[in-house]
Amino acid sequence: MTTETINESLDDVHNDDHHDHKMTGIKRWLYTTNHKDIGTLYLWFSFIMLLTGGALAMVIRAELFQPGLQIVEPDFFNQLTTVHGLIMVFGAIMPAFTGFANWMIPMMIGAPDMALPRMNNWSFWILPFAFAILLGSFFMESGAPNFGWTFYAPLSTTYSNGSTAFFVFAVHIMGISSIMGAINIVVTIMNLRAPGMTYMKMPLFVWTFFITGYLLIAVMPVLAGVVTMLLTDTYFGTSFFDAAGGGDPVMFQHIFWFFGHPEVYIMILPAFGIVSTIIPAFSRKKLFGYSSMVYATSSIALLSFIVWAHHMFTTGMPLFGELFFMYCTMLIAVPTGVKVFNWVATMWRGSLTFETPMLFSIAFVILFTIGGFSGLMLALTPVDFQYHDTYFVVAHFHYVLVTGSLFSIYAGAYFWLPKWTGHMYNESLAKWHFWCSLISVNLLFFPMHFLGLAGMPRRIPDYALQFADFNKWVSIGGFAFGLSQLIFLAVVIKCIKGGDKAPAKPWDGAEGLEWTVASPAPYHTFSTPPKVD
Amino acid sequence: MSRGNQGWLMGGWLFFTGLLSSSAWADTQLNLTKGVTAVSREVYDLHMLALYICTAIGVVVFGAMFWSMAFHRKSKGAKAADFHESTKVEILWTAIPIVILIAMAVPATSTLIDMENNDNSEVTIQITGSQWKWHYKYFDQGIEYYSVLSTPREEYENQNGSFSGNGNAKNENYLLEVDKPLVIPANKKVRFLITSDDVIHSWWVPAFAVKQDANPGFINEAWTNVDEPGVYRGQCAELCGKDHGFMPIVVEVKSSDDYDAWLNEQHAMTAKAADAEKESLSASMNKDELMQLGETTYMAYCAACHQPTGLGLPPAFPALKGSPVATTGSVAEHIDIVFNGRAGTGMQGYGKQLSLKEIAAVVTYERNAWGNDTGDLVQSSDVKAAGGE
Numbered sequence: 001m002t003t004e005t006i007n008e009s010l011d012d013v014h015n016d017d018h019h020d021h022k023m024t025g026i027k028r029w030l031y032t033t034n035h036k037d038i039g040t041l042y043l044w045f046s047f048i049m050l051l052t053g054g055a056l057a058m059v060i061r062a063e064l065f066q067p068g069l070q071i072v073e074p075d076f077f078n079q080l081t082t083v084h085g086l087i088m089v090f091g092a093i094m095p096a097f098t099g100f101a102n103w104m105i106p107m108m109i110g111a112p113d114m115a116l117p118r119m120n121n122w123s124f125w126i127l128p129f130a131f132a133i134l135l136g137s138f139f140m141e142s143g144a145p146n147f148g149w150t151f152y153a154p155l156s157t158t159y160s161n162g163s164t165a166f167f168v169f170a171v172h173i174m175g176i177s178s179i180m181g182a183i184n185i186v187v188t189i190m191n192l193r194a195p196g197m198t199y200m201k202m203p204l205f206v207w208t209f210f211i212t213g214y215l216l217i218a219v220m221p222v223l224a225g226v227v228t229m230l231l232t233d234t235y236f237g238t239s240f241f242d243a244a245g246g247g248d249p250v251m252f253q254h255i256f257w258f259f260g261h262p263e264v265y266i267m268i269l270p271a272f273g274i275v276s277t278i279i280p281a282f283s284r285k286k287l288f289g290y291s292s293m294v295y296a297t298s299s300i301a302l303l304s305f306i307v308w309a310h311h312m313f314t315t316g317m318p319l320f321g322e323l324f325f326m327y328c329t330m331l332i333a334v335p336t337g338v339k340v341f342n343w344v345a346t347m348w349r350g351s352l353t354f355e356t357p358m359l360f361s362i363a364f365v366i367l368f369t370i371g372g373f374s375g376l377m378l379a380l381t382p383v384d385f386q387y388h389d390t391y392f393v394v395a396h397f398h399y400v401l402v403t404g405s406l407f408s409i410y411a412g413a414y415f416w417l418p419k420w421t422g423h424m425y426n427e428s429l430a431k432w433h434f435w436c437s438l439i440s441v442n443l444l445f446f447p448m449h450f451l452g453l454a455g456m457p458r459r460i461p462d463y464a465l466q467f468a469d470f471n472k473w474v475s476i477g478g479f480a481f482g483l484s485q486l487i488f489l490a491v492v493i494k495c496i497k498g499g500d501k502a503p504a505k506p507w508d509g510a511e512g513l514e515w516t517v518a519s520p521a522p523y524h525t526f527s528t529p530p531k532v533d
Numbered sequence: 534m535s536r537g538n539q540g541w542l543m544g545g546w547l548f549f550t551g552l553l554s555s556s557a558w559a560d561t562q563l564n565l566t567k568g569v570t571a572v573s574r575e576v577y578d579l580h581m582l583a584l585y586i587c588t589a590i591g592v593v594v595f596g597a598m599f600w601s602m603a604f605h606r607k608s609k610g611a612k613a614a615d616f617h618e619s620t621k622v623e624i625l626w627t628a629i630p631i632v633i634l635i636a637m638a639v640p641a642t643s644t645l646i647d648m649e650n651n652d653n654s655e656v657t658i659q660i661t662g663s664q665w666k667w668h669y670k671y672f673d674q675g676i677e678y679y680s681v682l683s684t685p686r687e688e689y690e691n692q693n694g695s696f697s698g699n700g701n702a703k704n705e706n707y708l709l710e711v712d713k714p715l716v717i718p719a720n721k722k723v724r725f726l727i728t729s730d731d732v733i734h735s736w737w738v739p740a741f742a743v744k745q746d747a748n749p750g751f752i753n754e755a756w757t758n759v760d761e762p763g764v765y766r767g768q769c770a771e772l773c774g775k776d777h778g779f780m781p782i783v784v785e786v787k788s789s790d791d792y793d794a795w796l797n798e799q800h801a802m803t804a805k806a807a808d809a810e811k812e813s814l815s816a817s818m819n820k821d822e823l824m825q826l827g828e829t830t831y832m833a834y835c836a837a838c839h840q841p842t843g844l845g846l847p848p849a850f851p852a853l854k855g856s857p858v859a860t861t862g863s864v865a866e867h868i869d870i871v872f873n874g875r876a877g878t879g880m881q882g883y884g885k886q887l888s889l890k891e892i893a894a895v896v897t898y899e900r901n902a903w904g905n906d907t908g909d910l911v912q913s914s915d916v917k918a919a920g921g922e
Contacts, residue, residue, distance in 0.1 A: 067707065068690070068702075068703070069690055074779075141848055146774075146775075152732075152733055152771070154732050154749060155732040155774060158731075161848070243750020249733060249748050249749060249751075250751070284613040285614065286615070288617050289617070289618050289619075289623055291618070314735060314744050314745055315746045316748065316753035319646065322649070330637070331634070334627055334634070337626065337627075338623065338627060344597050344601070347601040349605055349613070349616075351607040351611045352601065352602060352611065353607045354606075362598065362602070369594065369595075370591070373590070373591065374587075376583065376587065377580070377583045377584070380583060380637065380641045382572075382575070382576050382641055382645045382648055383576055383580045385744045386565055386739060386744065388770065389735060389737075390770070450561075450562070450563045450564075453562070454561070454562035457769070457770045457777075457778075458772075459772045459777060460768075461778050462708060463708065463778070464709045465703060465705070
C-alpha cells in the first residue's frame with residue numbers, strides 16, 4: 001500500500017473558506033465537525049466514564065472486602081452494580097471505540113473526514129446528557145436504578161423505584177447516539193475509500209468497525225424497543241412483561257438478549273481490529289490470514305444473532321431450545337479460535353519487540369482467550385446451570401471486557417498517541433501502567449472463577465464465610481487496578497504537553513495510510529484522496 | 534537498604550502474612566462441587582472435561598506465543614519471515630476445533646436430556662419465591678410453610694463485633710441458614726414446581742446441580758434424586774431486589790423412615806396450629822402480651838424493609854412511624870394491608886405466613902410503637918373479620 005499524495009497544506013483550498021480554520025476555546029469543541037476533534041472528545045469522555053464506573057466498582061469492592069454489611073446498604077449496593085455496568089458498557093467501552101473510529105477510519109481509508117460530520121457532532125454531544133441523567137438519578141429521593149444493568153422485568157417495572165423513567169430516557173439517548181455513530185462509520189467506509197482501496201484491501205481495523213456498525217444498526221433499535229416496553233409497563237399500564245395481564249417476564253429477557261448478545265460482539269470486534277493492527281507492526285510481519293480474519297469476523301457477527309438465549313438456560317426453556325442455543329454458541333468458538341491462531345501465527349517467526357502497545361496486545365490475546373475458554377464452558381447447558389449467575393460469569397465477562405476490550409483500547413491508545421499528539425509517550429511510565437494493570441487485573445478477576453465455582457452468586461452485598469478469603473484478594477486487586485489507571489492519565493497528559501518529537505511513522509513495522517501524514521496529524525488530512533495500489 | 538525501605542518491607546510482609554493466616558485457607562473451595570446426585574456428578578464430569586480441554590488448548594496456544602516471544606525477538610537478531618497465509622493451515626485449525634467441540638457436545642447433550650426428564654417422580658413440591666423468602670408446599674400432604682433466613686440481624690450488620698472483628702462474630706453457616714429447611718426423602722425422585730409471587734428469583738442448590746428460575750405467573754419444573762441424607766445449602770441466584778443476598782435455601786435430606794416420621798410430625802403440627810388459630814379467635818390478649826409478640830414478629834418479618842426504627846427506607850419502603858396507615862387510618866384497613874399486601878408495591882400479604890394472633894400483635898405494635906400511641910388493641914378476631922378469610 002503506497003500513497004501518492006499527502007496534502008494538507010493551505011494551498012489546497014477548499015470551497016468552504018472557514019473550514020480550514022478551527023475556532024478557539026470551548027466553541028471549537030462544541031461546534032466541531034472535525035473527525036479528529038470529535039474522536040478526541042469521545043476518547044476523553046470514555047476515559048472520564050471509565051474512572052467514574054471504576055470508582056463505583058471500588059465502592060462495591062470495599063463493601064465486599066469482608067463479610068457483613070460495612071459501608072453501603074443492600075439497596076444502594078444494587079444501584080452501584082447497576083450503574084457500574086451501564087457506565088462501563090455504554091459510557092466507557094463503546095464511546096472509546098467510536099473515538100478510535102472517528103480518529104482513525106478517515107485517515108486509514110484516505111478520506112478527508114467522516115461522511116456525515118454534523119451528525120457526528122450531534123452523536124457525541126448528546127452523550128454527556130444521557131450520562132448526566134443516569135448519574136443524576138443517584139441524587140434523587142429514590143436513588144439510581146437498582147435492577148442490574150440487564151434490568152430484568154418485573155424487578156424493573158412493577159417493583160422498580162422512582163428513577164426508572166430517567167433510566168429509560170438515558171438509554172434512549174445512548175442508543176440514538178450509537179446508531180448515529182454507526183451509520184456514520186458505515187457510510188464513511190462505503191463511500192469515502194481512496195481510489196484503489198477495494199473492500200479486501202481495507203485494513204482489518206476498518207473491517208471490524210464496518211461489521212460492528214452493522215451490528216449496532218441492527219440491535220440498538222431492539223434495545224430502544226425493550227426499554228420503551230418497560231416504560232409503558234411501568235407507567236402506562238401495559239402488561240408486556242406481566243403474566244397477570246397476559247404478558248411474560250421471560251419475553252423481556254428474549255428481547256433484551258437479542259440486543260445484548262450482538263452487543264457483546266460490538267464491544268469486542270473493534271478490539272480484534274486494533275490488535276490485528278498492532279501485532280503485525282511489532283512482529284514486523286504481515287497479518288497472517290487477512291481474508292480468513294475478515295470471514296471469521298463476519299461469521300462471529302452473524303452467529304451473534306442466533307445465540308442470545310444462552311444467557312437464559314435457567315429460565316425454563318424447552319430441551320430443543322437449550323440444545324439449539326448450546327450448539328450455536330459452541331460454534332462461535334470456531335471463528336474466534338481462527339482469529340487467535342492467526343495472531344499467534346503472525347507472531348511466529350517474526351522479529352518481535354515489546355513496546356507498550358505490543359505488551360497490551362499480547363496480554364489481550366492471552367487473557368481474552370482465557371475469557372473465551374470460560375465462555376466455551378458456559379456454553380455447555382448442563383454446566384451452565386451451575387455457573388449461571390455466579391462469580392464465574394462475572395469473571396468470564398470481565399476477562400473479555402476488561403482484559404479484552406479495555407486492554408485493546410490501551411494498546412490502540414499507546415499505538416496512535418504519537419500520531420494524535422505529535423509526541424512519543426514516556427515508555428517506562430507506560431510500562432509501569434502495563435505491568436501494574438496486568439498483575440492487579442488478574443488478582444482482581446482470576447479468583448472470581450474460584451468464587452463462582454464454590455457457589456458465590458453475583459450481585460450480593462454480603463456473602464457466606466467460605467468466600468471471605470478470595471473476596472479480600474479480589475478487593476485488593478480491584479483497588480490496585482483502579483489506581484493503576486491513573487498512571488495512564490499521567491502518561492497521556494505528559495504526552496500531550498511534550499516529549500520526544502514523533503516522526504510521521506514512529507513504529508518501523510507499522511503499515512497504513514495514517515502513517516503517511518505528519519505527526520501530529522494535521523487538522524485536515526487527505527483533502528485530496530491518495531491513490532492505493 | 535535504607536531504614537525507610539526496611540520499614541516498608543516489614544509492613545508489607547506483615548500485611549500479607551496477616552492476610553494469609555487470617556482464616557483457614559484449607560477450607561477454601563476452588564472447584565465446582567461434585568454434589569450428591571447422579572446428575573450433579575455428570576455435570577461435574579462435564580465441567581472437568583471442558584476444563585481439561587481448555588487447559589490443553591491453552592498450553593499449546595500460549596506455549597507457541599511464549600516460544601515466539603522468547604526466540605523470535607528482534608533483540609536476539611530474529612529476522613521476520615514473510616509467510617502470511619496458508620489455506621491448508623486455516624482449514625486445519627477450523628476443522629480440529631470442530632472435532633473437539635463435537636467431543637464436548639455429545640456428553641453435554643446426554644446430560645441435558647437426563648436433566649430435563651421430569652417423569653416418574655414420587656414426591657412433588659411447589660416452591661414459590663417471594664421477596665425475600667421461599668415457600669414450600671408438599672402436594673397431597675397439606676403441608677406448606679415459609680423458609681426464611683435465620684442469621685440474626687446483628688451478625689450481618691456487624692453489631693456483634695467491631696469492623697475488624699470479621700469472621701469471629703459470625704456463625705459457621707452465616708447467611709446460609711433458615712428457620713425451617715425444605716425436607717425431602719433420599720433415594721426418591723423429587724419433582725419441584727417452581728414459581729414466584731413477585732419478581733424473578735432462582736432456586737439453586739449446587740449439590741443437586743439444580744438451578745431453576747422462579748418466574749411470576751409461570752411454573753418451571755426441575756427434579757433431583759439425592760443419594761445421601763444430609764443438609765445441603767444454596768442461595769437465590771437471580772437478582773430479586775434489596776435482600777437478594779439474604780434468601781438462602783437449606784434442604785434437609787432424610788432417609789425414607791425419617792422422612793415419614795417428619796411428615797407425621799408436620800401433620801400433627803398443622804392440626805395443632807389450626808386449633809390454636811381457632812382458640813385465639815375467642816381469646817383476648819392484653820396490651821403487654823400483644824406488644825411483646827408484636828415486637829418479635831415485627832423484627833422478624835417487617836424490620837428488613839420498614840426498619841427497626843419504623844422509619845422505613847422511603848420511598849420504596851415507607852415509614853410507619855407517624856404514617857396515616859398506622860395512626861389516623863382505620864384499623865381494618867391497616868389489617869387488610871398486612872394481611873393481603875398492597876398490589877404493585879413491595880408490600881406482600883402476610884395472611885398465609887403469620888397466624889391471626891401474630892398479625893393482631895404486629896398491627897397493635899405498629900399502632901403503638903415509636904410514639905404512634907393510638908392506644909388501639911387488635912385481637913385475632915378483628916384480623917379474621919378484616920382480613921377477609
